Amino acid sequence: MTDLSVRIGGLTLPNPVMPASGTFAEGLAQAIDLNRLGALVTKTITRELRAGNPLPRVAEVAGGMLNAIGIPSKGVAYFRDVTLPLYRGWSPPLVVSISAPTAEGFAELAAEISLPGVAAIEANISCPNIEEDGRAFAMKPASTAIVVRQLRAATALPLWVKLTPNTGEIAEVAKAAEAEGADALVCANTILAMAIDPHSFKPRLGNLLGGLSGPAIKPIVLRQLYQCARAVRLPIIGCGGIMTALDAVEYLLAGAVAVQIGTATFLDSAAMPNIIDGLDRFCDARGLASVSELTGAIRHEETDEEDLSWLSPPT
Amino acid sequence: MTDTLARPPAFETQAAVLANDRVNGEYAHLVVACGQAAAAQPGQFYQLACPAPPGEAPFLRRPMSLYRADPAAGRVEFLYKVTGAGTRGLATLRPGEQLGLLGPLGTGFRLDPAARHIIAIGRGAGLATLGPLAEAARAAGIAITAILSARRPELVVSQARFAEQGARVITVTDSQANSGPSHVERLLRGLLAERRCDGFYTCGSARLLRVQQTLAREFSIPGQVALEQQMACGLGMCFCCVRDFNVGGTIIHKRVCWDGPVFDMLEALP
Ligand SMILES: Cc1cc2nc3c(=O)[nH]c(=O)nc-3n(C[C@H](O)[C@H](O)[C@H](O)COP(=O)(O)OP(=O)(O)OC[C@H]3O[C@@H](n4cnc5c(N)ncnc54)[C@H](O)[C@@H]3O)c2cc1C
Ligand SMILES: Cc1cc2nc3c(=O)[nH]c(=O)nc-3n(C[C@H](O)[C@H](O)[C@H](O)COP(=O)(O)O)c2cc1C
Numbered sequence: 001m002t003d004l005s006v007r008i009g010g011l012t013l014p015n016p017v018m019p020a021s022g023t024f025a026e027g028l029a030q031a032i033d034l035n036r037l038g039a040l041v042t043k044t045i046t047r048e049l050r051a052g053n054p055l056p057r058v059a060e061v062a063g064g065m066l067n068a069i070g071i072p073s074k075g076v077a078y079f080r081d082v083t084l085p086l087y088r089g090w091s092p093p094l095v096v097s098i099s100a101p102t103a104e105g106f107a108e109l110a111a112e113i114s115l116p117g118v119a120a121i122e123a124n125i126s127c128p129n130i131e132e133d134g135r136a137f138a139m140k141p142a143s144t145a146i147v148v149r150q151l152r153a154a155t156a157l158p159l160w161v162k163l164t165p166n167t168g169e170i171a172e173v174a175k176a177a178e179a180e181g182a183d184a185l186v187c188a189n190t191i192l193a194m195a196i197d198p199h200s201f202k203p204r205l206g207n208l209l210g211g212l213s214g215p216a217i218k219p220i221v222l223r224q225l226y227q228c229a230r231a232v233r234l235p236i237i238g239c240g241g242i243m244t245a246l247d248a249v250e251y252l253l254a255g256a257v258a259v260q261i262g263t264a265t266f267l268d269s270a271a272m273p274n275i276i277d278g279l280d281r282f283c284d285a286r287g288l289a290s291v292s293e294l295t296g297a298i299r300h301e302e303t304d305e306e307d308l309s310w311l312s313p314p315t
Numbered sequence: 316m317t318d319t320l321a322r323p324p325a326f327e328t329q330a331a332v333l334a335n336d337r338v339n340g341e342y343a344h345l346v347v348a349c350g351q352a353a354a355a356q357p358g359q360f361y362q363l364a365c366p367a368p369p370g371e372a373p374f375l376r377r378p379m380s381l382y383r384a385d386p387a388a389g390r391v392e393f394l395y396k397v398t399g400a401g402t403r404g405l406a407t408l409r410p411g412e413q414l415g416l417l418g419p420l421g422t423g424f425r426l427d428p429a430a431r432h433i434i435a436i437g438r439g440a441g442l443a444t445l446g447p448l449a450e451a452a453r454a455a456g457i458a459i460t461a462i463l464s465a466r467r468p469e470l471v472v473s474q475a476r477f478a479e480q481g482a483r484v485i486t487v488t489d490s491q492a493n494s495g496p497s498h499v500e501r502l503l504r505g506l507l508a509e510r511r512c513d514g515f516y517t518c519g520s521a522r523l524l525r526v527q528q529t530l531a532r533e534f535s536i537p538g539q540v541a542l543e544q545q546m547a548c549g550l551g552m553c554f555c556c557v558r559d560f561n562v563g564g565t566i567i568h569k570r571v572c573w574d575g576p577v578f579d580m581l582e583a584l585p
Contacts (some may be wrong), residue, residue: 023548023552025551026554028550030322030324043552055544058545058553058555062372062374065374069555213521214374246448265548265552266377266548266553
């Protein structure tokens with residue numbers, strides 16, 4: 001028996017596997033035991049009621065899927081009166097994902113949902129669909145700093161900041177979030193993408209642009225998590241294309257303390273419990289007492305500078 | 316959503332293919348053994364992990380209606396139209412092979428015990444979805460008239476099945492030029508005049524849905540429609556499969572996989 005528990009800031013989770021925001025709801029209880037999960041993470045909620053994007057909202061591509069759901073939200077009152085009481089029926093800590101169009105809006109929402117029964121807030125400052133052209137706070141260190149500062153002042157709950165993979169400066173964005181008081185990072189949201197039907201000449205998503213998720217994005221997001229892990233001391237939760245326990249192990253080795261699973265659950269509702277069992281067996285087979293020993297355990301062989309020089313040519 | 320804990324479980328399982336045969340140029344009939352997952356109600360569906368056909372790789376699972384369930388034998392049947400990568404993959408399955416599936420899912424048809432006579436109207440793949448009503452209506456002591464629509468007579472499926480259960484079966488086809496909405500409306504008005512309709516059940520045609528909505532309002536008869544929408548999760552989590560519904564004058568989104576696939580006919584917007 002491996003110790004699967006992990007610490008994320010002030011919060012201890014029974015195991016490092018939880019759903020990714022927007023890919024989970026109470027309906028999963030029809031198929032699996034939610035009490036097995038490390039945490040429960042809600043779909044991103046917003047203060048304003050939103051209907052979401054035009055159809056089609058989903059398109060499949062090689063090794064993944066595009067989505068442009070557009071954060072349909074029933075608002076705060078619905079969350080407080082219906083969603084929150086419902087989730088009290090399950091034991092894993094509840095993480096509430098929030099989003100807003102302004103830093104002030106983020107702060108107000110964070111304060112409003114800092115309620116008993118909420119274990120942590122995940123600030124989705126990265127959702128690529130809601131801002132024009134997919135631009136979001138998490139694209140730049142400066143805009144990240146502003147929103148995280150306001151969020152930090154607004155809530156005493158553990159604050160997780162979800163990054164976007166669509167920035168070229170993810171390590172700097174991570175540092176900005178750390179400097180302004182985030183307790184953890186989630187790396188990352190979907191990659192902005194599109195698909196066109198070559199027969200009809202029409203875009204395959206009603207929203208034209210959407211977010212790519214699934215196995216296709218794993219190598220990219222894994223690289224980004226590694227870059228963040230080298231830049232900050234905050235715990236980082238890996239998220240992007242994890243389908244199996246070995247995928248989760250890769251993220252842990254790159255520096256993650258925990259993982260979130262999204263698209264995999266659409267292909268197999270038991271993906272999360274299977275990954276938990278797989279991590280347990282993996283650690284057992286290697287004689288690891290605790291899963292957290294994997295975090296950042298990537299092995300760097302000693303290399304001469306020249307051997308690596310082609311990777312990043314001198315500027 | 317508050318009924319979550321009340322819903323019977325959906326099972327994630329590897330089913331064993333027992334048979335998978337073409338029934339005509341477009342449709343195939345799949346029979347699988349899936350144990351407890353076979354406890355399904357008419358109108359419910361399954362998410363099938365379709366195998367990859369040569370040169371294609373369907374990524375998401377495909378929703379398929381229950382065509383027939385035998386819970387005692389742990390057996391479920393599907394009737395599918397070979398359309399794209401997923402169903403082409405399904406068509407490659409041979410007896411003895413495995414098929415990953417999740418189900419039963421969604422809310423199915425409800426039969427009003429007080430009803431004496433219902434009408435089931437389907438077209439195309441919608442005929443598969445309506446199929447289980449044949450036995451369910453009979454078991455509930457409700458007489459049924461089935462109006463089955465297709466492009467050509469050889470594409471009409473479920474005809475024998477409804478007939479076996481004592482249903483009155485009317486087939487209409489494009490090639491016989493009797494499948495248009497106005498002809499079907501005449502048929503329905505005839506049945507209504509004979510008082511043979513305490514409820515409409517439909518799937519597979521927006522035009523036929525509109526005809527029934529008109530008549531349902533005119534004669535104050537309840538109706539249910541099974542709707543389709545492209546899906547990802549099948550469990551009400553991702554909000555990919557929403558459609559618009561008119562609920563008391565307000566247009567709202569509902570999830571086909573979770574709030575349906577069977578909806579109140581009068582709320583549906585074709
Ligand atoms: C609840 C439900 C029950 C269904 N039951 C049956 C059934 O019993 N028999 C049957 O033959 N089909 C049924 N369908 C439709 C079936 O799921 C789709 O035709 C299937 O996804 C096609 O997959 P494919 O890969 O073969 O084709 P694809 O290449 O995925 O699709 C072919 C075309 O159909 C469109 N499409 C894909 N999925 C859907 C969908 N779910 N609804 C509408 N359009 C779609 C695509 O955009 C494309 O234009 C059902 C759908 C739903 C939602
Ligand atoms: C259908 C769908 C809806 C999503 N909705 C949200 C959301 O509301 N908030 C959010 O932060 N991320 C959302 N995401 C992104 C996921 O949380 C996750 O970051 C991404 O899918 C990558 O993980 P995966 O490859 O395991 O799916 C959504 C993803 C999908 C596929």
